[in-house]
Amino acid sequence: MPEPTITLSTADERRRTVVDAAIAVFARTGYAATPVAAVAEQAGISTAYVFKLYSGKEALFVAALERCFVRVVDALRIGADASRSSDPAAVLDAMGEAYARLITDRSLLMLQVHAMSAADVPAIAQALRAGLERVTAFAGERSGAPSAAVQRFLAYGQLCHLIVATGLTAEDGEWAGLIADGIRHY
Amino acid sequence: MPEPTITLSTADERRRTVVDAAIAVFARTGYAATPVAAVAEQAGISTAYVFKLYSGKEALFVAALERCFVRVVDALRIGADASRSSDPAAVLDAMGEAYARLITDRSLLMLQVHAMSAADVPAIAQALRAGLERVTAFAGERSGAPSAAVQRFLAYGQLCHLIVATGLTAEDGEWAGLIADGIRHY
DNA sequence: CGGGTGAGTGAGCGAACAATCACCGAGGAG
DNA sequence: CTCCTCGGTGATTGTTCGCTCACTCACCCG
Numbered sequence: 001m002p003e004p005t006i007t008l009s010t011a012d013e014r015r016r017t018v019v020d021a022a023i024a025v026f027a028r029t030g031y032a033a034t035p036v037a038a039v040a041e042q043a044g045i046s047t048a049y050v051f052k053l054y055s056g057k058e059a060l061f062v063a064a065l066e067r068c069f070v071r072v073v074d075a076l077r078i079g080a081d082a083s084r085s086s087d088p089a090a091v092l093d094a095m096g097e098a099y100a101r102l103i104t105d106r107s108l109l110m111l112q113v114h115a116m117s118a119a120d121v122p123a124i125a126q127a128l129r130a131g132l133e134r135v136t137a138f139a140g141e142r143s144g145a146p147s148a149a150v151q152r153f154l155a156y157g158q159l160c161h162l163i164v165a166t167g168l169t170a171e172d173g174e175w176a177g178l179i180a181d182g183i184r185h186y
Numbered sequence: 187m188p189e190p191t192i193t194l195s196t197a198d199e200r201r202r203t204v205v206d207a208a209i210a211v212f213a214r215t216g217y218a219a220t221p222v223a224a225v226a227e228q229a230g231i232s233t234a235y236v237f238k239l240y241s242g243k244e245a246l247f248v249a250a251l252e253r254c255f256v257r258v259v260d261a262l263r264i265g266a267d268a269s270r271s272s273d274p275a276a277v278l279d280a281m282g283e284a285y286a287r288l289i290t291d292r293s294l295l296m297l298q299v300h301a302m303s304a305a306d307v308p309a310i311a312q313a314l315r316a317g318l319e320r321v322t323a324f325a326g327e328r329s330g331a332p333s334a335a336v337q338r339f340l341a342y343g344q345l346c347h348l349i350v351a352t353g354l355t356a357e358d359g360e361w362a363g364l365i366a367d368g369i370r371h372y
Numbered sequence: 373c374g375g376g377t378g379a380g381t382g383a384g385c386g387a388a389c390a391a392t393c394a395c396c397g398a399g400g401a402g
Numbered sequence: 403c404t405c406c407t408c409g410g411t412g413a414t415t416g417t418t419c420g421c422t423c424a425c426t427c428a429c430c431c432g
Contacts, residue, residue, distance in 0.1 A: 010379070030303050032219035035419055046381050051421060116351045117216050117303030128352045129362075136361040147364045151345070154365060158344035159337070165302045166314045175322040176315075178333045179340060196409065221389055232411050237391065 015053050015063075018043045022064035027107035031061050031118035061118070062127045068111050069131030073138050075102040080142050088145035092153055095139060099157065100184035106164060113165050160185050201239050201249075204229045208250035213293035217247050217304035247304070248313045254297050255317030259324050261288040266328050274331035278339055281325060285343065286370035292350060299351050346371050 021043035026034050036057050040047040054060040079098020083091045103109040112128075119125040140150045160183050162168075168176045207229035212220050222243050226233040240246040265284020269277045289295040298314075305311040326336045346369050348354075354362045 014379085029306065030218060032216060036421085037419075047420090048382080048422080049380055052380080057420070114303045116348065117300045119351050119353065120215065125353055129354065129358060132348075132352065132354075132365070133359065133361050136365060140361070140364065147367060151365060151367060152341075154348075155338075155341040155345035158348050159341035162302065162318075162340075162344050165305050166318065167305065167311055168315065168318075172315060173319065175319050175326070178326065179318070179322060179337060181333060181337060200409085222391090223389075233390090234392080234412080235410055238410080243390070 011053065014043075014045065014049075018045070018050060018053055018060070019063050019067050022060050023068060023107050023111055026061055026064055026114060027110040030114040031057075031121075031124070036060065058121060058123055061115075062123050065111060065115050065124065065127045065131065068108050069134055071108055072099070072102065072131070073134055075099055076135070076138055077142070088143045089149065091143040092139065092145050092149060095143065096153065096157075097184065100160075100186060103160075103164070104186050109161055109164055113161055156183065159183060197239065200229075200231065200235075204231070204236060204239055204246070205249050205253050208246050209254060209293050209297055212247055212250055212300060213296040216300040217243075217307075217310070222246065244307060244309055247301075248309050251297060251301050251310065251313045251317065254294050255320055257294060258285070258288065258317075259320050261285055262321070262324055263328070274329045275335065277329040278325065278331050278335060281329065282339065282342075283370065286346075286372055289346075289350070290372050295347055295350055299347055342369065345369060 018039065022039045025039045025042050028034070029038070036050055037047045039060065040050045043050070050060065054063065075098045076095045079095045080091050082098070083094035085091070115124055115128050119128055136150060136154065139145075139153055140147070143150070145153075159179070163180050163183060164185055168180055170177060170180075204225065208225045211225045211228050214220070215224070222236055223233045225246065226236045229236070236246065240249065261284045262281045265281045266277050268284070269280035271277070301310055301314050305314055322336060322340065325331075325339060326333070329336070331339075345365070349366050349369060350371055354366055356363060356366075
């Protein structure tokens with residue numbers, strides 16, 4: 001056994017590159033419609049090597065989804081830290097603002113949408129629940145808000161996902177304005 | 187031009203059968219991962235004939251989605267009619283109850299989830315927006331509720347979709363109970 | 373230098389799938 | 403009977419995709 005070193009192996013560095021590529025590509029075309037070759041191309045390596053780094057397409061998607069939720073929770077934490085008031089409602093609002101800024105790049109949002117659609121794959125459903133748990137637990141504990149407020153936070157987050165995924169704009173009419181009113185998505 | 191008859195041609199009857207099959211099958215495995223042959227099998231006809239009834243997979247999915255939204259609005263109407271009070275909040279609540287009962291069969295719910303994921307196909311995104319408009323407009327006009335209440339109605343509806351799609355249950359822990367509290371999905 | 377280890381790839385197999393085409397049979401009109 | 407329309411199908415085709423395997427190259431330790 002070699003002595004433990006701090007420096008990462010090159011394979012692990014590659015894995016990070018691949019996961020970043022996977023987030024971007026899966027977010028564009030979804031789980032089923034995205035060939036692994038597209039992820040490999042985005043990462044700048046061969047398809048064969050992607051299969052050496054991850055046991056299959058499913059594991060690759062799960063890894064991307066897990067990283068996605070890590071990034072979401074990180075954003076919520078930064079948002080909460082930036083809140084001027086420690087009032088639960090204010091902290092929750094600051095988290096919402098941070099999330100809205102995070103998803104300026106739509107990848108993290110769309111990946112969650114695609115994951116819901118691919119949840120008939122058990123491993124994906126499990127990763128989705130695990131990510132949801134982390135978001136829910138963090139939002140609740142960090143803000144100190146009551147359950148109903150956290151639930152409301154998540155519900156309007158899902159509404160935001162709907163707005164972005166369907167490409168709703170003000171030109172869609174009065175009803176579109178009704179749906180999107182006050183929902184931040186820059 | 188033949189004289190207009192009330193009786194439907196057999197081809198149109200077949201189209202309805204196919205659309206019903208499409209709703210069920212697409213709801214299970216989504217747009218990209220569902221072969222047209224699976225829809226044909228469910229409908230009890232050959233794959234070739236499905237392509238004669240619909241110009242392609244895309245048109246078939248759009249037809250299924252449109253019918254899905256028709257069924258949703260119908261359910262909302264029936265729910266509103268059954269409301270004892272004409273108070274806007276009460277009517278909206280009755281609509282929610284009717285929707286919760288409608289999606290006892292998960293097909294209509296999951297089809298909407300899959301449609302969001304497939305919204306990078308322009309025709310699907312358009313059908314989704316059109317359906318959303320009908321739901322929003324009907325809920326608002328029929329209940330007479332203020333915009334914010336209608337928006338809230340949709341947001342918690344999306345939360346319900348998240349709960350069902352991820353397969354959340356009480357065994358998932360306290361956080362799961364927090365998310366699902368009061369959200370009707372039988 | 374020689375050999376072993378791990379990063380990285382090209383080529384290809386087998387299966388699945390969207391879409392098409394040639395074709396069949398029944399029934400109604402002339 | 404003949405023809406023509408229309409519901410309906412089997413077989414096929416070209417392509418794509420997940421995944422594997424044999425292989426190369428660079429580096430490092432002795």
